[in-house]
Amino acid sequence: MNKITIIGGGNLGKSIISGLAGSDLFEAKNITVVDKSIYNLKEVEDKLGVSTSQNIAESIENVKWVILCVQPRQLDAVLEKIKDIVTTDQILISTVTGTSITEINEIVPSNKVVRVMPNTGAAKKLSMTCIAANDDVKEELEIVKKMFDTIGETLIIEERLMQAATVLGASGIAFFLRFLRAMIQGGIQMGFHPHEAQIIAVQTAIGAATLVAENGTHPEREIDKVTTPQGCTIEGLNEMEHQGLSSSVIKGVMASYEKINTIK
Numbered sequence: 001m002n003k004i005t006i007i008g009g010g011n012l013g014k015s016i017i018s019g020l021a022g023s024d025l026f027e028a029k030n031i032t033v034v035d036k037s038i039y040n041l042k043e044v045e046d047k048l049g050v051s052t053s054q055n056i057a058e059s060i061e062n063v064k065w066v067i068l069c070v071q072p073r074q075l076d077a078v079l080e081k082i083k084d085i086v087t088t089d090q091i092l093i094s095t096v097t098g099t100s101i102t103e104i105n106e107i108v109p110s111n112k113v114v115r116v117m118p119n120t121g122a123a124k125k126l127s128m129t130c131i132a133a134n135d136d137v138k139e140e141l142e143i144v145k146k147m148f149d150t151i152g153e154t155l156i157i158e159e160r161l162m163q164a165a166t167v168l169g170a171s172g173i174a175f176f177l178r179f180l181r182a183m184i185q186g187g188i189q190m191g192f193h194p195h196e197a198q199i200i201a202v203q204t205a206i207g208a209a210t211l212v213a214e215n216g217t218h219p220e221r222e223i224d225k226v227t228t229p230q231g232c233t234i235e236g237l238n239e240m241e242h243q244g245l246s247s248s249v250i251k252g253v254m255a256s257y258e259k260i261n262t263i264k
Helices: 009-019 038-048 071-083 101-107 120-124 140-147 158-189 194-215 219-226 232-242 245-260
Strands: 004-007 031-034 052-054 065-068 091-094 112-117 127-133 152-158
Touching: 004 009, 009 031, 009 038, 009 140, 031 038, 031 065, 038 052, 038 152, 038 232, 065 071, 071 101, 091 101, 091 140, 112 158, 120 127, 120 158, 127 140, 127 194, 127 219, 140 152, 158 194, 194 219, 232 245
Parallel strands: 004 031, 004 065, 031 052, 065 091, 091 112, 127 152
Antiparallel strands: 112 127
């Protein structure tokens, strides 16, 4: 129960490893990272003190948990390598976009599978991770939730919503950053130097998100606290809406959702 292997030491893998190594769930020596890149392995070994390997077969021996943290195009090859090695009591945790539990079980039919979808906020332990599993995975699901609580917030959802979670939670990082960039550009046009505009816009974004997160209020409630009759805030908000802000965001989210359902 206290040993885990992460197959894939890229950016997301490193974030997950960092969270686990800094928690009380696993000792660093019981965390093994598998990757083709010597550079990636040396980095996590030097920084976090975890074990490393380039041999998938050896790395999953006597391990309870196996996190599949590879690109979608690499997943089938990895599953083919481990299908005759994994034991029925090993739990597979997949971070792979667009591959269902059923599809994974077509190659490794005897293993319980948990799907997770973190985002790049994991690098700062601010991920939003959505988690899904079949009904036969209960006790294990709670342990997986604790694992990913080490890198941010978690939410257990139905698997049918995993594609939507990828768009809203993972692609959503890019959507918010694009809005942030526009705010910075507006600040520059008003007269701030770029670094000043970025400081102001970034801290304002953090403050806005924190108000909603900690107060548990709807965004419109917090908007009402900022807007005054005939003021500059409502003037700006109305102009943004006239130009299609909300409509454009919703259309963009839905365009991503339609696209992700065609990706394999």
